[in-house]
Amino acid sequence: MEETADQDLMAGIANGDEAAFRLLSRRHAARALRLAQRIVQNHALAEEIVQEALLRVWINAPHWRPAAPFQTWFFRIVVNLCLNQKRRPPFARLEAAGDPPDPGPDVVRQIEAKQLEQSVAAAIDALPERQRTAIQLTYHEGLSNAETATVLGTSVSAVETLLARAKRTLRAALAGHAS
Numbered sequence: 308m309e310e311t312a313d314q315d316l317m318a319g320i321a322n323g324d325e326a327a328f329r330l331l332s333r334r335h336a337a338r339a340l341r342l343a344q345r346i347v348q349n350h351a352l353a354e355e356i357v358q359e360a361l362l363r364v365w366i367n368a369p370h371w372r373p374a375a376p377f378q379t380w381f382f383r384i385v386v387n388l389c390l391n392q393k394r395r396p397p398f399a400r401l402e403a404a405g406d407p408p409d410p411g412p413d414v415v416r417q418i419e420a421k422q423l424e425q426s427v428a429a430a431i432d433a434l435p436e437r438q439r440t441a442i443q444l445t446y447h448e449g450l451s452n453a454e455t456a457t458v459l460g461t462s463v464s465a466v467e468t469l470l471a472r473a474k475r476t477l478r479a480a481l482a483g484h485a486s
Contacts, residue, residue, distance in 0.1 A: 313377035320368040332361055335378060339385045346389035356392060360384045423481075430480040438473035441466055 311330070319327030336357055343353035363384055371380065412420070431442055437459065444455040445466070456466045 314373045317364075317368055317371050317373070317377055320365060321371070328365055331364070331377070335381055336361065338378075339381060342382060343385055343389050346386065347392055352392065353389075356385060356388045359388055426481060427477070430477050433480065434473050434476060438469050438476070441469040442473050445470060 311327070313331060313334070316324075316327040316331045320331065339357045339360060340353055343356045344350055347353055347356065360381065364381060371377075411417075431439055434442065440459065441455055444450045444458055445452065450458065452463050452466045452470075456463045459466065459469075
């Protein structure tokens with residue numbers, strides 16, 4: 308199989324012959340690697356380019372037409388990949404990228420939010436027991452006014468009154484925290 312012409316190997320590759328692909332790769336990869344290294348001047352990048360070129364040979368083998376020798380076609384793929392790589396802006400070094408900004412609120416806002424949360428909790432704790440319970444059931448537990456009324460053993464209008472008084476008291480207690 309070593310003496311098989313590139314054109315015949317490509318016909319085999321077009322039919323999924325892995326042995327033909329390995330032979331063709333061994334036959335041309337070293338020269339393609341030297342070519343890529345001379346163009347991109349980076350051994351690791353040149354290896355990646357040759358790997359990509361070989362992948363394209365495998366994928367495009369069914370479409371290959373022997374208008375020119377295989378090596379010419381293959382080197383054209385390698386050269387095009389090298390030139391495309393050189394056109395791309397280089398990657399910035401990781402150290403130069405710096406730390407990404409924290410998408411969360413800044414420390415001052417976090418402290419303010421925590422203080423407000425503590426103030427709201429203290430103000431709710433200071434409410435009379437029935438108002439506090441109505442607030443907890445309605446806003447923290449998500450019960451409707453009718454459900455809260457059932458739990459408290461009272462009417463819906465009584466719950467609405469408890470909530471209105473509680474809100475008024477909370478507004479007064481938290482007036483200093485308004486932004």
